[in-house]
Amino acid sequence: MSWITLVRVIGTLTCLLTIVGGWLIARRNFARLSDRPAVSLGIATLSATAFWKLSAFACIAVLPAATMAVANYHTFVGVHEVEACSQCHVMRPMVNDLHDPNSDALAARHFKNGYIPTGQCYACHSDYGFSGDMAAKMEGFRHLARYTTRTYKEPLAARTRFDNHQCLKCHQGKTPFESVHVHGDVLTRLQSSNMSCLNCHGRAHPTRADRTPGSARYSALVQAPSFTEADHE
């Protein structure tokens, strides 16, 4: 059984129990339970008051905590998948270009050459998800709020400078990287992200001009991508 199936089974179970339990507890008047008959659970018999107070603890404290833990799988782990990124249409130009065999963008070249076996977006933008720091999480929540309230403008522009460690974590120390002498000359600047790898290696994604609504490539770039997650493995 895959993780996603497990999340759905457990999540459905906890949600349904909480919905039913929450409804029953909302209708209960705890002050009038003392004259109700005791509840037999097979292995023990509880007074109606004790039974409903324990049910309230389970439905208002335990099950919601379990539901949050399970549903946050999508928030922190599910977002590593390319399919998750492509669900926001502002990300589609990046995802469609990634799959374009004719594209010479850096991300597309990594994809078609199979340099990154899974989770291609996350591999280079790994400051989100569960392992990301608090600043990255707050930035993610800001993106989510701006997207769902539609308070953004296309083309999107990065607010922060790309951290070169996302490139260096794979390339530094490898023969193809080390054999290029200029890398040694600018390594300090690359490590501090004062110089972008893109200065020499070209753009990572479609240009802002291409991602601007009304441009010649825009309608092709924002089409819903047709792929499955298996295409990225």
Add this chain to the structure above:
Amino acid sequence: MNELKWEGLSVGLASIISLIYVWQPGPYPMGAFTFIAQPLFLVAIVSYGWKAVKELRKRSVL
């Protein structure tokens, strides 16, 4: 602890949103889960905890 009406309804509503998110983890369900369901869960848990502590203090358990 006489009434847990709003706490029960809050967790019920939050669970409906969570159920949608578990099955359809798109941006809008994620936004609803993050900005509506989780705060509702947390408010309900805190309110329930506050009422439980108040009652335990009233009965001199705490």
